[in-house]
Amino acid sequence: MPTTTLSNLDSELLSTTALVAAKEARDLDYEVTPLCTALKEIHGEGGPSADGGFRWIIRYDVGDHSTETEEVDGYEQMNLDFAGVSVPAVITPFGTNIPVGISLREQDLNAGEKQIIEMFGNRTKKTMAYAKRRWEQQSWQDGVSGYSNMITLNGIDDTTAGLLEEQAAGTQDSTYGGFDKSTYAASQGAQNQAYDCAGSFNTGGLAGLFRLTLKARNRSQGEKKNMRWYLSESCAENYLRVMQGQERYVRDGSSDKAGDAIRVEFAISGVAGVSNQWMPNGGTNTTANPWSAALIDHESLFFRWMKATRDGYFGMSDIQPVGNGYNVNIGVIHIGGQWWIDSWASNAVMIDGDAF
Secondary structure (H helix, E strand, O other): OOOOOOOOOOHHHHHHHHHHHHOOOOOOOOOOOHHHHHHHHHHOOOOOEEOOOOOEEEEEEOOOOOOOOOOOOOOOOOOOOOOOOEEEEEEOOEEEEEEEEEEHHHHHHOOOHHHHHHHHHHHHHHHHHHHHHHHHHHHHHOOOOOOOOOOOOEOOOOOOOOOEOOOOOOOOOOEEOOEEOOOOOOOHHHOOEEEEOOOOHHHHHHHHHHHHHHHHHHOOOOOHHHEEEEEOHHHHHHHHHHHHHHOOEEEOOOOOOEEEOOOOEEEEOOEEEEEOOOOOOOOOOOOOOOEEEEEEEOOOEEEEEEEOOOEOOOEEOOOEEEEOOEEEEEEEEEEEEEEEEOOOOOOEEEEOOOOO
């Protein structure tokens, strides 16, 4: 009896199956990807996006254009000294590809449309989950193979180009697309908020969380609902321990289940928070000073996905033969885009609060 191969199996059907499987990505290595989740909740699936381009340009308005001339008798000469206020940052979108493959021999050994579709679908689920974990890891930790051109949030270990730094506002000096934060340190929008727990969450961690929330909220040009707290697992445990004495249990009138005031998802001064296992604690500088918490204003700091010929939001290509003598058919998961920041001031870093 002849076996079924991809050459006589509807490739469109297999491509559709792969796309459906990709939306159900979960495996035994599954870990939550809170940045992906937050961006989806706030900006929608695959948003915001750009149509492509070799370079993306962001305009930052810094300094003052002119100064006042106060009237005394009405005959004062007006100060007509002007200064430019716009400084560009030029960033390059990154791209990486992760293939999903099936050989003709594997199709021979797993004859039948259902078996082949199931095999390729399972591989697609696994690879899509892997792709999201790797993107999340690069975003927080840096140094992930295949993502060297993707900017990281981690300015503690990547002291040159990481977006969020642990130094006090006014002393931060990383560079973003040629925009040097130290040059414009006097502009509060060019500096993120920072707090050092100095090795003891019990001493200053709670005050640090509240202080950073206050400072970031006062400098946010967006809505509170678009901000998120990300706490390392150790920091979240410390937060629970400190707050336990004030914990309250409530009963939902529509059920018999009690609600816990402090859960894996919580709120700090009204800003939604989540425990995040990706917070860096083993890098060049984060080993000694772990990144315990981050407050991100996703209206000013977000990932802009590139959607041009290919979909940079974990887009899955059609299934095609590799060619060049290989009896293999592949689909490719593509990730493309770059981290985009309009203002640093409504974002915050808290370090060294993993120990109680």
